[in-house]
Amino acid sequence: ELQFGPRLNAATELLDRWVAQGQGGRPCVQGAGLRWTYAELQAEANRIANVLVNELGVVPGNRVLLRGANTPQLAACWFAVVKAGAIAVATMPLLRAKELGQVIAKAEVSHALCDAALADELMAAQAQHPVLRGICHFRSGAPDGLEARAARQPATFTNVDTASDDCALIAFTSGTTGQPKGTMHFHRDLIAACRCWPPHCLQARSSDVFIGSPPLAFTFGLGGLLLFPMSVGASTVLLEKAAPELLLKAIVEHRATVCFTAPTSYRAMAPLAAQHDISALRKCVSAGEALPAATRALWKQATGIELIDGIGATELLHIFISHTEAEARPGATGRPVPGYRACILGDDGRPLPPGQVGRLAVKGPTGCRYLADERQRQYVQDGWNLTGDAYLLDADGYYVYQARTDDMIISGGYNIAGPEIEAALLAHPAVAECAVIGVPDAERGQLVKAFVVLREGHAPDAKALQEHVKASIAPYKYPRAVEFRDSLPRTETGKLQRFKLREPG
Template sequence: MAFAPDRPSARVHDHLGWPFFEDRHRKLARELDAWAAQHVPADHPHGVDAACRALVRSLGDAGWLIHVVGGQAYGGAVEVIDTRAICLIRETLARYSGLADFAFAMQGLGSGAITLAGTDAQKARWLPRVARGEAIAAFALSEPDAGSDVAALACQAREEGDHVVLDGEKTWISNGGIADVYVVFARSEPAEAKGSKGISAYVVEAGTPGFEIAERIDVIAPHPLARLRFRNCRIPAAQRLGERGEGFKIAMRTLDVFRTSVAAAALGFARRALEEELVQIIDKAEISHALADRTLADELQAAAAQCKTLREVRYFNDPSPEGLEAAMERHPAAFDNVDTAATDTCMLAFTSGTTGTPKATMHFHRDVMAVCACWPRHVLKASPDDVFIGSPPLAFTFGLGGLLLFPMSIGASTVLLEKATPPNLVQAIPEFRATVLFTAPASYRAMAAQAAELRIGAPHGGSLRKCVSAGEAVPAATRQLWKQATGIEMIDGIGSTEMLHIFISADEAHARPGATGTVVPGYRACVMDEEGRPVPPGTVGRLAVKGPTGCRYLADERQRQYVKDGWNYTGDAYYMDEDGYFHYQSRTDDLIVSAGYNIGAPEVEDALLQHPAVAECGVIGVPDEERGQIVKAFVVLRAGHEPSDALVRELQDFVKQTIAPCKYPRAIEFRASLPRTETGKLQRFKLRQEQQARA
């Protein structure tokens, strides 16, 4: 469908058609989208406090904050807060501005306890002002030694006649420092009252004697955040919310109202990130024509409105007469090939942008042919009868080669799954009788149990005979787990967007646990020191490669960093053994130097993954005064295992026994999940960013 790039985009999302939403929700979403496009600023030049106050007032004036208040008599949109409306509003605001979403959500969270448990007088005093944006609210729950563990709260509320005296601290309080009213949770029962019992909630106005902002907290994504201090802070007993000792229930009820909206905001942020990345790609490549799935129409149109070069867009999976399928039907099947030279640019492949702005790598027509003649011919050795399947998107060169170029080059077939999650992928293998699989180590690990049950491997009677992994090094534990599940030895390899595909690998017969492989025929590789000199076998250094493909960044100064003296420096730390096998240590920026020892994060991760309690893990270096850095592990546990100090010690001892004792993680943090790319690659840099923000 062709359209004018400067036309305002109509952001009507498919999910609004679900029966879960009513017509009033659809109307709200459309009206808010139009309002936000005009009134939500993209940046905040006058400081985060002023910007947040302005956003709250703007949201109130426009009538959007009435949705966070319950009770029409107190300015609310409805009697009971409508979670569906909250979700739609947060999704839309997050798409335009993280601070706008924050301003809206914190008004709701801060005043939610008053809506749920306040007296008529408390509601009448605060809720109408919150709904109009005239008063800013805050939810003061977490503490320095309690975090989100409400049962561990230490802030005290001592009754003295018709007053209550508050003593203690709160931290990481959103809207701290700009709020007019704080809902504060404190322990009102004697110290012997354990756990969640004995906690009460109180309304505390800004400026109350004995209440001060102890510290403003700066974070990567700026928003008002503070540590609060209460010293002999006297408030009337009438400012208690609900019954004495019911604070825990009030806190949980408030959080329950707004908990689901976190996912809605995440969806908005994801759509905004997609739009921004599309703008970068369209502008960098000066794209004039685009083909897209109809489900991405909103995001592509929003991006196109900001780009001058994009003139024509057609959507596939579009049943309309303007869809790609209909347009193809109107043209003859025969066509003349465009006359191109081997050195004409065939495509621009964009890097994932994990270390900054995505880079456009130029690949010629000869490069596409070269990668089909090197690794797949000498290592993969597939046949025309094979059926390829996998999870990497075609936009990534791992997926482009594995699911398009390589099968087409030999006349094989491929299965393209719209959602190639591990559960979907492992089910699709027997369904389509797939024989060659491309995916990432994390997916192999996630699929192993079900793969064994379904007996998908050819040695167990299934169709699957070859399994390829790339994107990150395969831990020895994952290789062993997959072989036990399927009987198949995994083919590992390292490639890069800059080099187009895999240049070091080993087939099933020559694979060695812990080694990526040897140089693919057609390429040369060596390990260099910081001065660009080859190092002896067994020495860790910088991987350098040259061959029929190479890095050509489009108009990017980073070309000078990647290519030096004809060698492509991939950014990986490796050592080569006496037999010519290359062993991955880490990304060069993931190498941990602790007390003089060079420690590769993947080596520690591999050791941890061998423990039966560990499902996933990520390892980084964190600053330490004595050692320079220490190893810190972020661990996702398998079902049936709970975090504990005893388990921390057990994991530490396990690593000491598995690899060198100097490499064990001196700090371990248990998490529900780890940050990964769309292709499943662990994003250690995000773990480092989180750690830096905490520090």
């Protein structure tokens, strides 16, 4: 099933196929006041592909930067780039000129399609990086804007006959610590991702309505909100803004059935769920960071829905360890997705027996290919992808997340995983959000410190939280320091930025 012929264009497979099969009238993508069928998205993508080729001079292999909030227009741009045999360089909407400049330089971006609302930072970046020759703005309403130019082009386009192992996408890692790294994904990788995790763990149908928060520039969002729905002929709702309350309202409005977002978003939506009619919702996927058992329980109590957890990575395109609802196991990420293999390696690089904490290694159809190869040798060793996560394998073959390898806390001679303590704290009724890190300590090397955001109506009580942790997990792990905060630093994709908490002051 995962055998690909030598020639493949992912856009043919995901978009044009439905029109060719007479399904072009099916609803495909909505958002930003638009509602497009498969045939309408195809026509728009074709027109934009014609602009790229006929007006901007894009040739196969050119890197085209995409910038915008999640909208149907951004989806059309994405398909246009892929149809033209160019490479989509997806960028997160919040990136500033300096970061965009790094992306342009690293990926050798020659052209850009940019939402007019986000034009300024990209123009500033272009001024420093003339390698970016042409920018065309969409959603500007201007006579020389992308839509106006597209309207003057034919609605037909013959997709470039790309090799299945031609690069289609360069996705940048979020770079929560270091510099963002570009990862290359082939046309066949995009299709392989659609054939591995979704059929096994999600089992969506063409009547499903997908919705969620991750940007299309984040491969979690690209898969969950564009590739996966389209691979089964379903429809998707793209939201420009998807803060928890807005996401919940949109689920109601669109009668969404499948939701993709991060654990922190499920925690924030849970207390509000009762006031919203989300009865159409049937599948909820959590990824981006570990899903604590308390969050799984909270969402199930609020909605009756068992979350589907999955660990994915930009380097590996999408989710590689996960589970179906029926196989859910609180506190565990799941088992390798069919098509992938996983193992836990010790410091000597050899596989560890179950129960021991080591480095997660993964192999499958979508492996890591960095643009810069000195990182490649660290991430991929002997064909195994080392994700940088510490995990253990339990006796039933479930993978249990511990921490990012470089986030493990070493205190008083013990190895302590912050997320385990976070999971314990989140089970306390006063705790809305928390983060646990190691801070330097003369006596213990590192000291376990918790940052806690309280739920409404709860007063700070460090002692009570410490006692709660001591009573739920091995007592030596309890946070010796507790600091209360109004909020915690997170990325656009819902990941805790622990490094910001480690910075003094």
